Amino acid sequence: xxxxxYINGHWITIGNWTxxxxxxxxxxxxxxxFIGVSLGIFIAGKGRExxxxxxxxxxxxxxxxxxLALFGLLMPLLSAxxxxxxxxxxxxxxxxxxxxxxxxxxxxxxxxxxxxxxxEAGRGMGMTPRQILLKIKLPLAVPVIMAGLRNAxxxxxxxxxxAVFIGARGLGVPIFRGLRTSRMDMIITGAIFVSILALLADxxxxxxxxxxxxxxxxx
Amino acid sequence: MIKLxxxxxxxxxxxxxxxxxxxxxxxxxxxxLLGPSGCGKTxxxxxxxxxxxISSGHIYIDGTDNREMDENELRREMGYAIQEIGxxxxxxxGENISTVPKLKNWSSQESEKRSRELLNLMGMDPDEFIDKxxxxxxxxxxxxxxxxxxxxxxxxxxxxxxxxxxxxxxTRDRLQDEFLKIQNEIQKTIVxxxxxxxxxxxxxxxxxLLKDGELIQYSPPAELLAAPKNRFVRDFVGSDRTLKSLRLxxxxxxxxxxxxxxxxxxxxxxxxxxxxxxxxxYLIVVRNGNELKGWIxxxxxxxxxxxxxxxxxxxxxxxxxTGTTLAEALTVMxxxxxxxxxxxxxxxxxxxxxxxxxxxxxxxxxYTESGGKHPEV
Ligand SMILES: Nc1ncnc2c1ncn2[C@@H]1O[C@H](COP(=O)(O)OP(=O)(O)OP(=O)(O)O)[C@@H](O)[C@H]1O
Ligand SMILES: [Mg+2]
Numbered sequence: 001x002x003x004x005x006y007i008n009g010h011w012i013t014i015g016n017w018t019x020x021x022x023x024x025x026x027x028x029x030x031x032x033x034f035i036g037v038s039l040g041i042f043i044a045g046k047g048r049e050x051x052x053x054x055x056x057x058x059x060x061x062x063x064x065x066x067x068l069a070l071f072g073l074l075m076p077l078l079s080a081x082x083x084x085x086x087x088x089x090x091x092x093x094x095x096x097x098x099x100x101x102x103x104x105x106x107x108x109x110x111x112x113x114x115x116x117x118x119x120e121a122g123r124g125m126g127m128t129p130r131q132i133l134l135k136i137k138l139p140l141a142v143p144v145i146m147a148g149l150r151n152a153x154x155x156x157x158x159x160x161x162x163a164v165f166i167g168a169r170g171l172g173v174p175i176f177r178g179l180r181t182s183r184m185d186m187i188i189t190g191a192i193f194v195s196i197l198a199l200l201a202d203x204x205x206x207x208x209x210x211x212x213x214x215x216x217x218x219x
Numbered sequence: 220m221i222k223l224x225x226x227x228x229x230x231x232x233x234x235x236x237x238x239x240x241x242x243x244x245x246x247x248x249x250x251x252l253l254g255p256s257g258c259g260k261t262x263x264x265x266x267x268x269x270x271x272x273i274s275s276g277h278i279y280i281d282g283t284d285n286r287e288m289d290e291n292e293l294r295r296e297m298g299y300a301i302q303e304i305g306x307x308x309x310x311x312x313g314e315n316i317s318t319v320p321k322l323k324n325w326s327s328q329e330s331e332k333r334s335r336e337l338l339n340l341m342g343m344d345p346d347e348f349i350d351k352x353x354x355x356x357x358x359x360x361x362x363x364x365x366x367x368x369x370x371x372x373x374x375x376x377x378x379x380x381x382x383x384x385x386x387x388x389x390t391r392d393r394l395q396d397e398f399l400k401i402q403n404e405i406q407k408t409i410v411x412x413x414x415x416x417x418x419x420x421x422x423x424x425x426x427x428l429l430k431d432g433e434l435i436q437y438s439p440p441a442e443l444l445a446a447p448k449n450r451f452v453r454d455f456v457g458s459d460r461t462l463k464s465l466r467l468x469x470x471x472x473x474x475x476x477x478x479x480x481x482x483x484x485x486x487x488x489x490x491x492x493x494x495x496x497x498x499x500x501y502l503i504v505v506r507n508g509n510e511l512k513g514w515i516x517x518x519x520x521x522x523x524x525x526x527x528x529x530x531x532x533x534x535x536x537x538x539x540x541t542g543t544t545l546a547e548a549l550t551v552m553x554x555x556x557x558x559x560x561x562x563x564x565x566x567x568x569x570x571x572x573x574x575x576x577x578x579x580x581x582x583x584x585x586y587t588e589s590g591g592k593h594p595e596v
Contacts, residue, residue, distance in 0.1 A: 121305030124270055124378075125319050125368075126294035139309045214309030216352030 003192070006185040014174070018193055021170035024088070024160050025201075028095035029153050036100050036152075037145060040107025041133065052108060059101040067162045070094050075166065091160065091168035098159055099152035106148030110141030143213040150205035157198045161190070171197070220246050221267060221376065221408060226276035228262050228432075236262040238432040239276070244425070246375075247406035251423035253413060255455075259432040260412045261302065264378050267410060268294050280376070295319055298369035298377040298407075302384060304361055306353040312338070312364050313349040319372040337367040340401055359390040366398070370405075377409040383418070395421055399469070400542065416456055420444065421467040428452055440464070441473045445581050464581055465546040470539045473581060474562045474571030480505045483512065483529040487520050490528060494520075501559050504532045509568045511536050511561050538563045541570055545581075548573055 043052035078085040164172030178186030228237040244250040265271040317330035335345035447453040500517040523531035539548040558575040
């Protein structure tokens with residue numbers, strides 16, 4: 001009941017935290033998709049198997065670093081580069097890193113697993129490597145890449161709450177304030193909104209995944 | 220024309236897949252690459268459109284070394300149907316067939332018109348199929364779309380790797396018949412890979428039999444059956460070669476092309492001279508260019524001479540149509556008790572002459588296994 005009262009009394013504040021949270025997710029995952037898909041395409045190229053192994057291994061390791069530790073590591077690194085070491089920037093960087101693995105791995109796997117017969121057919125009909133990438137490999141990989149993005153977004157919505165530690169804004173704010181001041185209602189409010197956000201994002205991206213799946217691949 | 224000259228392929232791992240192979244495929248002819256699995260058929264074919272780089276030797280397309288051409292341009296001028304079909308699942312049948320036309324910047328109306336044309340040609344209703352996806356097709360339909368796609372931009376040359384491999388024997392037989400009919404009209408220069416001797420005999424104008432990367436025999440199917448060069452060929456074509464040849468071979472593969480003909484107003488003395496010179500007692504009579512009218516016998520000439528052909532000829536348009544098998548032609552010969560059977564197309568235009576003697580040779584040779592004389596094809 002306290003929770004409901006808290007929410008009722010702080011609609012605007014909670015709304016702002018939610019928007020901040022969403023903005024953080026939006027910026028970091030847009031960049032993560034761009035980087036992950038480009039890198040995924042690159043390492044899926046012929047003769048780059050070793051690079052691919054290394055990159056995927058590193059991305060895997062990244063996932064195992066506790067988020068707090070990663071934030072802690074980023075701070076000195078950024079200040080050494082004369083960049084803001086707290087706030088939005090380190091949060092975005094951390095979330096990009098966390099979002100990499102699912103996007104990168106899915107892009108890589110999807111492109112590698114396109115039936116070689118199709119690529120052979122494309123080549124045999126005089127398609128250039130670029131046309132094969134754009135007209136065959138990518139359209140076939142889109143649903144799998146979308147699944148990776150969905151995975152990354154859901155993970156990052158959770159992790160973004162912790163970014164409050166390094167001064168980023170979002171739904172982590174009520175949670176950590178609540179922890180400091182033993183305000184259960186604030187903690188639960190933050191948790192509820194993070195969960196709703198995650199569920200909504202998951203649902204919406206599932207729809208998008210379906211929409212982006214080429215007609216002929218739907219069963 | 221496609222010409223292979225001392226073509227050799229050694230893969231980076233040292234496998235000698237093709238060894239010093241030379242042959243040529245004349246314009247409008249269908250050449251079958253035949254042989255057991257791993258003998259180098261696919262490798263040979265893929266060197267023609269440069270999907271596999273050649274190790275040594277040359278491949279000429281209409282006289283130009285294919286390595287001097289832009290590889291993508293080269294491939295767009297050669298239809299390519301791969302063994303595994305490889306339709307693009309995210310594209311409709313129409314889009315699949317339009318792949319090369321689009322690469323060549325045809326307008327979408329032109330591409331669609333062509334797709335419809337090709338579906339019709341393959342015996343598939345365009346309205347029903349053009350917007351379907353590959354997953355919605357049966358195996359046989361997919362294979363047909365694969366062939367249609369390779370014909371997309373109407374290339375003069377076609378490379379087909381076991382294009383009918385993935386379907387049941389009955390459908391395959393029908394597709395082969397349909398394809399032969401189409402080829403009769405469109406006259407592409409085709410390299411056709413198969414490991415099926417029956418398909419090779421049926422489809423090929425010439426058959427290149429490969430073994431361990433070497434070209435063992437390159438001849439018309441009739442000759443392959445009648446005069447196998449060595450034990451390997453004999454074993455490969457099998458012991459029922461006679462039946463095969465009769466059942467599978469179309470008359471145009473065993474007939475004499477452009478036989479000597481006479482016209483109704485030719486002088487009989489002249490005709491008799493022609494007969495003497497050609498050591499024959501039988502000549503076909505045509506009118507209006509090449510339309511079959513009948514035939515004339517030497518005995519009848521002697522009775523009617525002097526005069527013209529029309530005084531002595533027998534009006535008879537009994538013939539075998541192109542596309543019928545030797546077995547059917549033989550039946551007609553036996554029923555009508557004739558030793559010579561003209562071969563005509565659907566418009567009764569003379570295409571060639573099939574003689575009982577040729578058939579006898581074809582059958583006889585297979586039994587005596589002595590090699591030697593065989594019908595000219
Ligand atoms: N990329 C490659 N590297 C090394 N060896 C290869 C390669 N591709 C094919 N070969 C070998 O070359 C030989 C000829 O292969 P090819 O694919 O041309 O045979 P094929 O006659 O088409 O056989 P099939 O009827 O089974 O399709 C085989 O011994 C095969 O193992
Ligand atoms: Mg093969």
